[in-house]
Amino acid sequence: MPPRRAAAAAAPTRVSARQADAAKQTEQEEESPKANTSAKRTTTATAKKAAPKTAVAKAKVTKTTKTTTVVSKTATKSIPTRPKAQAKGAAAAASKKIPAQSEAKPTKKAASKRKTPFSESSDLSELSGSESEPAAESEPESEEEPEAEPANKRRKTAPAPKAAPKKAIAKKAAPKAVPKATPEKAAPKARAAPRKAATPKPAPAPKTVAPKVVKPRPIISEIPSTRxxxxxxxxxxxxxxxxxxxxxxxxxxxxxxxxxxxxxxxxxxxxxxxxxxxxxxxxxxxxxxxxxxxxxxxxxxxWEGGLKDMADKEDSGSDSDSEAAELxxxxxxxxxxxxxxxxxxxxxxxxxxxxxxxxxxxxxxxxxxxxxxxxxxxxxxxxxxxxxxxxxxxxxxxxxxxxxxxxxxxxxxxxxxxxxxxxxxxxxxxxxxxxxxxxxxxxxxxxxxxxxxxxxxxxxxxxxxxxxxxxxxxxxxxxxxxxxxxxxxxxxxxxxxxxxxxxxxxxxxxxxxxxxxxxxxxxxxxxxxxxxxxxxxxxxxxxxxxxxxxxxxxxxxxxxxxxxxxxxxxxxxxxxxxxxxxxxxxxxxxxxxxxxxxxxxxxxxxxxxxxxxxxxxxxxxxxxxxxxxxxxxxxxxxxxxxxxxxxxxxxxxxxxxxxxxxxxxxxxxxxx
CATH class of the missing domain: 2.130.10.30 (Regulator of chromosome condensation 1/beta-lactamase-inhibitor protein II)
Known part of the structure; x- marks a missing residue:
């Protein structure tokens, strides 16, 4: 997609207003990583429809530029000035991206209705439509914020078949995240720790006996002392x-x-x-x-002895009977x-x-x-x-x-x-x-x-x-x-x-x-x-x-x-x-x-x-x-x-x- 946008910038007089708006929307979405992915889908679809016409315009613009160069140097100088002015305008619009996002609000509202989450890598593949057109999408991998880059600089780096390898690298790097998740699968092994903690369980067994030897109950009555x-x-x-x-x-x-x-x-x-x-x-x-x-x-x-006869009667005087006892x-x-x-x-x-x-x-x-x-x-x-x-x-x-x-x-x-x-x-x-x-x-x-x-x-x-x-x-x-x-x-x-x-x-x-x-x-x-x-x-x-x-x-x-x-x-x-x-x-x-x-x-x-x-x-x-x-x-x-x-x-x-x-x-x- 970036080469197509570069060609359109070289010959703005031959591109329709609708195509230009679609291209601008695409640029703004690429420069704003916070924009909703569903909005990117909408812009991409528009760009795909305009793509054939843009290709024709590219061929015509190329021929015209070559002709102008041969006929007159003055014409050669005057023709590029228009792209420069438009580039400056584009750069200015890029530098003032945050206030300018009001144009993308309708797109965001439409996106909010879908509420379908996508990862950054999935957005890139869906928006590009093919692996040969993702050069500009791979740029957000750099440490610098994409909003800070001027639009003309992106155009210079646009011939970027070099960017394709970056995406390829990104795609290859994505699987690397999978091994990072493998330790989570190993997490159940950490559950073996409670087994180690269970080993002290025999220790409380003697402690359960301890409550039996609790504080002695208070003495509330004393035994009489007089015999x-x-x-x-x-x-x-x-x-x-x-x-x-x-x-x-x-x-x-x-x-x-x-x-x-x-x-x-x-x-x-x-x-x-x-x-x-x-x-x-x-x-x-x-x-x-x-x-x-x-x-x-x-x-x-x-008592195994049975009844016992009294052998000797104790003399008890007048205080007892004379009858014998068998007790x-x-x-x-x-x-x-x-x-x-x-x-x-x-x-x-x-x-x-x-x-x-x-x-x-x-x-x-x-x-x-x-x-x-x-x-x-x-x-x-x-x-x-x-x-x-x-x-x-x-x-x-x-x-x-x-x-x-x-x-x-x-x-x-x-x-x-x-x-x-x-x-x-x-x-x-x-x-x-x-x-x-x-x-x-x-x-x-x-x-x-x-x-x-x-x-x-x-x-x-x-x-x-x-x-x-x-x-x-x-x-x-x-x-x-x-x-x-x-x-x-x-x-x-x-x-x-x-x-x-x-x-x-x-x-x-x-x-x-x-x-x-x-x-x-x-x-x-x-x-x-x-x-x-x-x-x-x-x-x-x-x-x-x-x-x-x-x-x-x-x-x-x-x-x-x-x-x-x-x-x-x-x-x-x-x-x-x-x-x-x-x-x-x-x-x-x-x-x-x-x-x-x-x-x-x-x-x-x-x-x-x-x-x-x-x-x-x-x-x-x-x-x-x-x-x-x-x-x-x-x-x-x-x-x-x-x-x-x-x-x-x-x-x-x-x-x-x-x-x-x-x-x-x-x-x-x-x-x-």
């Missing part, structure tokens, strides 16, 4: 007294238990169940004795639950016991339990496993799920209540008497085996207390709430007492105990007893079996708001009423139908049902009023705790001792 002498009395025919297999079955008065020496065992806390006892030693271990038919001891009591030594002898039943390093700070169930609280607030809850039909169950099946009897200690940060735990006959460090209480077990503080339908009764928060003011509970089938909670502001069985007014809520439907389904405020300063409460089967900050001992509930320890002559039996009658016979005391404890009261304990109170002076007083010597008075007759327990074993001792089982009782007194070097071993008797 105690332990005194037992009552019915021991089922190993309840922990005196071993060769001692008498019944003890009429308190006796020091030699199997629980303060020196070697060091009992710091005890809990009595229906027919068994759970103890906590000074070093945080759990010791049990009594009936283990339903796993209440938390350890194996299998399982593994039940009748206080024995530590093996440490391997619990996670390594577990330390216990509190124990509790029910009819056939036991619990222990760790210093970090976890709760372990074993045994079973019972209802009117017999065994009800201990818990529900992950598959929803009821575990009827749990013979080994098991972590109770749903509880954490527990600071106190109490157990009634067949229900338990736990208090956490936030001041919230949770109940679980059997709930036929609404002792769980919520109503459960019979078909959903098993849901009661999981701890559930009681409907008490959030974070306001200071302490919890349980009777057989009813319970109490003392709030931090001194208010008392109650729930459960109320057939004899044992909850201190007189409404509907003694009638059908008298049970209290959910916690209810006890107005009769407001502003009394109650510090602790305990309950039996159908009666309750409490202690106030002033040392007053209050009793209420059933009274027809001497359960309250009050002389009926001191009561106004005609006051219907005070006494519930069955005919003319007093049946229950509906309002909390003081019972006389000399020197004031500091501790109380109740069982089914008997009660023991400890005075501030450290003396014990008992009253109630006494068929099995559980009152420690030396006889088996009922005791209607509070009576001092006195014999050589406890005389002079400052008693501080009492526990009432089904047919037996326990008293403790602090012991000032120097610990001996002898220590208990796991799964062995406390004292050999």
């Amino acid at each position: 105690h002498h332990v005194f037992v009395f009552g019915d021991g025919s089922n190993s309840e007294l922990g005196l071993g297999p060769t001692n008498s079955t019944n003890v009429k008065r308190p006796r020091l238990n030699p199997k629980l020496s303060a020196d070697t065992v060091g009992i710091v806390q005890l809990a009595t169940g229906g027919m068994h006892t759970v103890g906590l030693t000074h070093d945080g271990r759990i010791i049990t004795w009594g009936v283990n038919d339903q796993g209440a001891l938390g350890r194996s009591t299998d 399982n030594p593994m039940e009748s002898t206080p024995t530590v639950i093996p440490a391997d039943k619990f996670p390594e390093g577990t330390k216990f700070v509190h124990v509790a016991a029910g009819d056939s169930v036991s619990f222990a609280v760790t210093d970090t607030g976890d709760v372990y339990g074993w045994g079973t809850f019972r209802d009117a039909s017999g065994i009800f169950g201990f818990t529900v496993d992950e598959e929803g099946a009821i575990i009827l009897v749990q013979r080994d200690p098991l972590l109770v799920k749903g509880l954490k940060n527990v600071t106190q735990l109490v157990v009634g006959e067949n229900h338990a209540i736990a208090l956490d460090s936030k001041g919230d209480a949770y109940a679980w077990g059997t709930g036929a008497q609404d002792q769980l503080g919520r109503r459960l339908l019979t078909r959903f009764a098993a849901a009661g085996l999981a701890p559930y928060r009681l409907a008490l003011p959030r974070g306001k509970v200071a302490s919890i207390h349980a009777g057989n089938n009813h319970s109490f909670a003392i709030l931090k502001d001194g208010k008392v709430y109650t729930w459960g069985m109320n057939t004899f007014g044992q909850t201190a809520v007189p409404e509907n007492a003694g009638e059908m439907g008298s049970q209290i389904t959910k916690p209810k405020l006890v107005k009769a105990l407001e502003k009394r300063g109650v510090t602790m409460i305990d309950g039996g089967l159908q009666h309750s007893v409490a202690v106030t900050a002033d040392g007053e001992c209050l009793v209420w509930g059933r009274m027809d079996g001497s359960q309250l320890g009050i002389d009926l002559k001191t009561l106004d039996l005609d006051d219907d708001s005070l006494v519930l009658k069955q005919g003319d016979r007093p049946k229950a005391l509906l309002k909390p009423t003081p019972v006389d404890i000399p020197g004031g009261c500091k501790f109380v304990a109740a069982a089914s139908d008997h009660t023991i109170a400890i005075s501030r002076e450290g003396k014990a007083y008992s009253w109630g049902f006494n068929a099995s010597y559980q009152l420690g008075q030396g006889h088996d007759e009922d005791v209607p009023v509070a009576t001092h327990i006195d014999n050589t074993a406890v005389r002079g001792k400052e008693l501080d705790w009492a526990g009432c089982g089904g047919q037996f009782s326990i008293l403790t007194a602090p012991a000032v001792v120097t610990p001996a070097d002898v220590e208990m071993t796991d799964a062995s008797p406390a004292v050999n």
